[in-house]
Amino acid sequence: MSAKANHSSHKLSEKSFLESSGSALKNPKLRSNFKRAMNGLMEKRRDIFPDASELEETRARAGGIRRKTLAHLPELLEKLEANCESNGIRVHWAETTEQANQIVLDLARSANVQLAVKGKSMVSEEMHLNAFLEKHGIEAIESDLGEYIIQVVNELPSHIIMPAIHKNLDEISDLFHEKVDPNRPSESAEEMTATARLILRQKFHDADMGISGVNFAVADTGTLCLVENEGNGRFSTTLPKIHVAVMGIEKVVESLQDLPPLLKMLTRSATGQPITTYFNMISGPRREGELDGPEEVHLVLLDHGRSKIYEDELLRETLLCIRCGACMNHCPVYTRIGGHAYNAVYPGPIGKIFTPQIEGIERVGYLANASSLCGACVEVCPVKIPITDILLRLRRNHVRKKNDRHWTDLNGGKSLMELMTWKGWKQVLSQPNLYRTQASLLSRIGNLLPAQIPVLREWARSRSLPRFSKKPLHRLVEEAGIDHE
Amino acid sequence: MKPSCSFPEKPEAVYYFGTCLADLLYADAGMAGIRLLQREGVRVIYPRGQSCCGQPAFNSGFQDEAREVAAQQIVQFPKNLPIVIPSGSCGAMMTRHYEELFEGHPLQEKAQSFSARIFELSEFLVNVLNVKLEDRGDPVKVTWHSSCHAKREYGLGDEAKQLLCQLKNVELVELERENECCGFGGTFSVKFSEISGVMAQDKSADVMQTGADLLLSTDCGCLMNINGALEKQKSQVQSQHFASFIWNRTYVG
Numbered sequence: 001m002s003a004k005a006n007h008s009s010h011k012l013s014e015k016s017f018l019e020s021s022g023s024a025l026k027n028p029k030l031r032s033n034f035k036r037a038m039n040g041l042m043e044k045r046r047d048i049f050p051d052a053s054e055l056e057e058t059r060a061r062a063g064g065i066r067r068k069t070l071a072h073l074p075e076l077l078e079k080l081e082a083n084c085e086s087n088g089i090r091v092h093w094a095e096t097t098e099q100a101n102q103i104v105l106d107l108a109r110s111a112n113v114q115l116a117v118k119g120k121s122m123v124s125e126e127m128h129l130n131a132f133l134e135k136h137g138i139e140a141i142e143s144d145l146g147e148y149i150i151q152v153v154n155e156l157p158s159h160i161i162m163p164a165i166h167k168n169l170d171e172i173s174d175l176f177h178e179k180v181d182p183n184r185p186s187e188s189a190e191e192m193t194a195t196a197r198l199i200l201r202q203k204f205h206d207a208d209m210g211i212s213g214v215n216f217a218v219a220d221t222g223t224l225c226l227v228e229n230e231g232n233g234r235f236s237t238t239l240p241k242i243h244v245a246v247m248g249i250e251k252v253v254e255s256l257q258d259l260p261p262l263l264k265m266l267t268r269s270a271t272g273q274p275i276t277t278y279f280n281m282i283s284g285p286r287r288e289g290e291l292d293g294p295e296e297v298h299l300v301l302l303d304h305g306r307s308k309i310y311e312d313e314l315l316r317e318t319l320l321c322i323r324c325g326a327c328m329n330h331c332p333v334y335t336r337i338g339g340h341a342y343n344a345v346y347p348g349p350i351g352k353i354f355t356p357q358i359e360g361i362e363r364v365g366y367l368a369n370a371s372s373l374c375g376a377c378v379e380v381c382p383v384k385i386p387i388t389d390i391l392l393r394l395r396r397n398h399v400r401k402k403n404d405r406h407w408t409d410l411n412g413g414k415s416l417m418e419l420m421t422w423k424g425w426k427q428v429l430s431q432p433n434l435y436r437t438q439a440s441l442l443s444r445i446g447n448l449l450p451a452q453i454p455v456l457r458e459w460a461r462s463r464s465l466p467r468f469s470k471k472p473l474h475r476l477v478e479e480a481g482i483d484h485e
Numbered sequence: 486m487k488p489s490c491s492f493p494e495k496p497e498a499v500y501y502f503g504t505c506l507a508d509l510l511y512a513d514a515g516m517a518g519i520r521l522l523q524r525e526g527v528r529v530i531y532p533r534g535q536s537c538c539g540q541p542a543f544n545s546g547f548q549d550e551a552r553e554v555a556a557q558q559i560v561q562f563p564k565n566l567p568i569v570i571p572s573g574s575c576g577a578m579m580t581r582h583y584e585e586l587f588e589g590h591p592l593q594e595k596a597q598s599f600s601a602r603i604f605e606l607s608e609f610l611v612n613v614l615n616v617k618l619e620d621r622g623d624p625v626k627v628t629w630h631s632s633c634h635a636k637r638e639y640g641l642g643d644e645a646k647q648l649l650c651q652l653k654n655v656e657l658v659e660l661e662r663e664n665e666c667c668g669f670g671g672t673f674s675v676k677f678s679e680i681s682g683v684m685a686q687d688k689s690a691d692v693m694q695t696g697a698d699l700l701l702s703t704d705c706g707c708l709m710n711i712n713g714a715l716e717k718q719k720s721q722v723q724s725q726h727f728a729s730f731i732w733n734r735t736y737v738g
Binding site: 370398425 | 505511528546634637668670709
């Protein structure tokens with residue numbers, strides 16, 4: 001596998017985001033693929049929630065369950081560990097993605113695993129697990145159809161639940177013909193699915209390890225829940241002799257009763273489905289007398305910056321996420337630039353708040369600025385994450401971080417310019433007389449400002465410049481004799 | 486939309502917060518808002534020391550700078566009178582974020598009182614003043630852009646559209662994706678100008694698609710953005726703040 005799919009994090013910079021989003025905007029095929037797919041998903045979600053007040057109630061309930069869980073996260077994780085262990089699920093803790101990868105590798109090596117099949121897992125993407133295993137001589141095959149498609153062409157997921165959504169049917173058909181099996185028909189979705197099924201069945205059979213994610217882990221019962229539509233998750237977690245589940249520490253819930261509202265919101269918000277096709281509840285390895293199931297089940301609990309996020313009351317809400325992807329489906333930025341442009345594992349609004357927090361605000365703070373703060377994501381989030389409030393907080397933290405350093409060192413002086421701009425802005429707007437003088441000046445000469453001034457130039461790329469009023473409002477008010485106190 | 490109990494009885498006088506964008510770029514809209522209030526027999530007070538709600542700096546992460554400018558506004562509006570504002574976006578800043586901004590600040594109490602007295606112009610005209618409009622203008626086809634901040638942050642309802650519906654010669658054509666952002670987002674429009682520009686162009690294409698003569702909205706930021714994109718594409722569609730539009734059509738000379 002090439003470096004392209006191995007590590008995206010080295011490309012996390014404002015410059016590369018501007019470049020990749022710019023080229024995505026100039027790619028009409030990509031834009032139409034996303035527009036069509038996202039319009040479809042928005043419509044499906046709208047149709048499955050016909051009653052606005054019921055939707056609000058369910059969102060509040062689902063959000064309430066997640067908030068209650070987070071409030072007791074440390075205790076619940078301990079409970080989960082104890083109950084998993086008593087079910088025969090071995091629990092491993094990893095503070096970093098490196099540690100998590102090493103745990104999976106050690107497990108694979110101890111059982112002499114050559115081939116692992118994977119169910120879809122965003123945490124494993126966070127770990128860049130496929131590339132890591134590959135580097136150590138272990139083949140990891142994605143078995144979710146979308147993930148399989150992008151693995152074949154060595155790309156990264158462009159959406160957290162629909163990883164190949166950036167491609168249309170014709171493109172996928174071409175790549176099946178070219179890279180998967182030139183001898184089998186690959187015109188229709190059914191034909192391609194049949195081909196993939198044939199190949200993957202053999203892989204399920206041959207693999208010694210199955211790797212999956214976890215949608216919810218129930219602390220009371222030590223149960224790992226997996227939501228999927230293709231049955232590949234069930235194969236991955238039952239056929240190979242070892243099952244390794246990787247999970248972010250925030251995915252725990254307290255009891256089985258917590259599941260129905262969350263499941264309801266997850267599938268409906270994600271794809272507009274009333275129910276998922278496969279819902280797997282894994283409560284341990286094969287027991288004596290059972291016909292199937294793995295001999296060993298392992299759970300890797302990954303922190304990767306989550307404990308740090310947990311410390312702050314507002315930022316903690318980032319961890320409410322159940323990974324439905326509705327925020328990206330409804331985001332006017334994501335639907336235009338697509339998932340790859342972010343160069344991050346998690347794209348779209350959730351990525352804009354999560355990535356800077358796990359990768360470092362100083363380095364990735366710009367992502368929090370790449371939003372018009374329109375709030376479409378907040379409106380559809382099934383657990384009511386205050387994404388725009390978190391974006392604002394991250395912007396503030398980013399500025400503070402810069403204050404701790406020398407502004408001149410940052411961003412080629414651009415940051416210093418921004419600082420000076422806001423200092424100047426404050427000077428003028430907090431002094432009425434100075435403001436009024438400046439406003440009058442602008443009304444006289446503002447329309448003569450050349451479009452070459454850097455800020456205006458950016459604006460004028462796709463818009464004419466705004467026109468200043470001949471007289472500012474406060475002058476009109478005075479002339480009209482409007483009371484001033 | 487706010488519950489009706491959150492609106493006061495008709496007051497004798499109101500404060501008016503013009504906003505910096507209206508002051509500099511949409512002075513006629515600011516003035517039209519004042520005239521609409523005065524016509525209902527309300528005395529309008531325009532404190533002269535006002536400038537900006539602080540949102541541009543606040544949204545850019547410059548909280549201290551935003552607070553200093555916001556503090557300057559709060560002291561300009563001391564009496565217990567409603568503060569009417571022709572922008573849902575600035576309204577959202579003042580109602581949603583001042584509490585946090587002034588937590589533990591000497592102005593905290595005043596800031597709370599200030600926030601509680603903020604009303605967006607259209608909701609004030611409809612819910613407090615129960616305005617009845619008589620259309621004197623020629624037949625015209627208009628379309629409506631719903632400002633994201635007004636709708637989602639401030640919680641503004643469809644009062645402005647209700648006012649338009651009172652105008653008998655005005656045909657309102659719904660915009661496809663009416664609730665989708667126009668791409669303005671303050672400094673987002675220059676920091677990420679390509680993304681913002683495409684959003685503005687898409688919005689202006691939707692506007693042109695309606696066949697309307699005029700685009701209306703409650704917020705000057707959105708208008709400045711969409712109008713800029715319309716002009717860049719040499720569109721004939723004009724744009725206007727709803728207050729100017731309503732005043733111009735109902736004004737008896």
